[in-house]
Amino acid sequence: MAKKNDLVIRAAKGEQVERTPVWLMRQAGRVLPEYREVRAKMGGFKQLVETPEFACEVTIQPVDILGVDAAIIFSDILVIPEAMGLPYQMIEAKGPWFEKTIKTVDDIAKLKIAEPEDLHYVMDAIKLTKKELNGRVPLIGFAGAPWTIFSYMIEGSGSKTFSKAKKFLYTQPELAHVLLQKITDSTINYLKGQIAAGADMLQLFDSWAGVLSPAQYDEFALKYISQICDAVSEVPFTVFAKDAHFARKKMGQLSCDTIGLDWTMDIAESRALIGSNKTLQGNMDPCLLYSDFETIKKETKKMLNQFGAHRHIANLGHGLYPDLEVDKVKCFIDTIQEFRF
């Protein structure tokens, strides 16, 4: 058995680490030619997500090729609305699309609370990946945060303003809460299932956090994130709410271990707002990886120094962009792994 690398787990718990660990959002993805090969063979993104052998294969690719300190199960946040009764398609170069969206109280009543068995293919992929990883690095499970999932269920696709979803919050707040609670209950079941299947850590992604006002974010997003953090306490838990700069102080009060930062969030300011009891994850601008090797090294070291030696898990402030070069991505990772305070 390979030597166990548990740096990410220890950093999340606030324990001493020999060096800062690193993994990357979307590390299993189009940036790797090996991923594109498997995906071409499978015919599409959803087939990949739904076939445990292939999900396992692409989950492990970045561990082998990039040498990251954690794997994250290859899946999609939209498996939850699907398991609740709203199927979706992933349209090439366009993104997700739901034929049916939520409009009325009846639409919400018809949704089921998802159970782990509704998402058996994710559980199987986690089990298989854990076996194949053989303890090399921790395996991260994940889900979308309720507000982001809600947005997709109302909008039916991505959006610049998410004005349909926000209109729903303003015009039918009670009904919004009913739907958000159903999503939350489904998400808790789902994440508990992921732990049972072997996930060593969990992350919640609130991709559309940044379109809400601070007051709406408290009422319609943080409230449910808080429920999830409280209900799922068996493994280290990370919350990443992109663009929710206004919520950092309150996120410091969540019962989670790690808060993800995007690159617009100043590191020292975020530490002051969030407090010293949380590990911070992030937060390099993915576009840095377009620059030359020297600039990547310089900026990466600057970031490491700003975060300091403890309570930091290095990552980007967003997912990898598909057109980044693997060598540049590797340079970012190597710089972090070779750095010593």
Place this chain on the structure above:
Amino acid sequence: MAKKNDLVIRAAKGEQVERTPVWLMRQAGRVLPEYREVRAKMGGFKQLVETPEFACEVTIQPVDILGVDAAIIFSDILVIPEAMGLPYQMIEAKGPWFEKTIKTVDDIAKLKIAEPEDLHYVMDAIKLTKKELNGRVPLIGFAGAPWTIFSYMIEGSGSKTFSKAKKFLYTQPELAHVLLQKITDSTINYLKGQIAAGADMLQLFDSWAGVLSPAQYDEFALKYISQICDAVSEVPFTVFAKDAHFARKKMGQLSCDTIGLDWTMDIAESRALIGSNKTLQGNMDPCLLYSDFETIKKETKKMLNQFGAHRHIANLGHGLYPDLEVDKVKCFIDTIQEFRF
């Protein structure tokens, strides 16, 4: 001559006002049926922008129909790249599109510094509108901030990540500065021309501020905004950098009068960061105007109380969405104009 309403000007200067003034970004636009009528007659957005009589007509529509306390000249931030030598088309339901974009040092060398006469149709529209307004309310002129204009000139259109423009900053920073300086010089000429034509106030829109890191925003955006604020000091000046939450403290140091806030920026926090010497403009979530009249009134009053009686110009935190109902927009405006501290 109608009674002169100079509330917006006085609020910008920090003078006492009897009540909080209000205008709305995109108040001259698709939300008004009267606008859609003129636009249909003209055949398109650019024809409207380039025909002073019609630009004047739609600029005054919201003063007549909505009763706002200021008019803003109907135009487009992309007239600047066009005047510099990069023409664009406005494609229905898609947005702006540039056939030619900036890639090399030669592309930049070929660009001219725009002069007011290159944009004579804007100057004519301002002159005509001033005459037609006859002092009823102040007329606001505007331009895009250099980073936002730069982004369009590199990307050639809107973008989710602006990764081409950001890649340019990381890979060719010196060249980026050459282009940003050319845009800045053109913008200063343009804004001075607008003052000469009669603009009573000016606003700079940095629509894509939020995709940059705090450090890049300092280097590639604030530096040029600061130059413009210093060069154009004849009339009250507003800077609105959407999503630039991280730059609020530094924006408090600009030599402008007013800072625009979006709805993700907490009002008390923004006031503390920006200081007491600036007027704040904003910052209601446009989606509030989807809700019922009672909620609109309640939330609007809450906003007014949070900003306080002085140094506030009420507005939305972004432009009006085209599918909002005029009655709801009117309710927002009326609530502000009827409110007394």
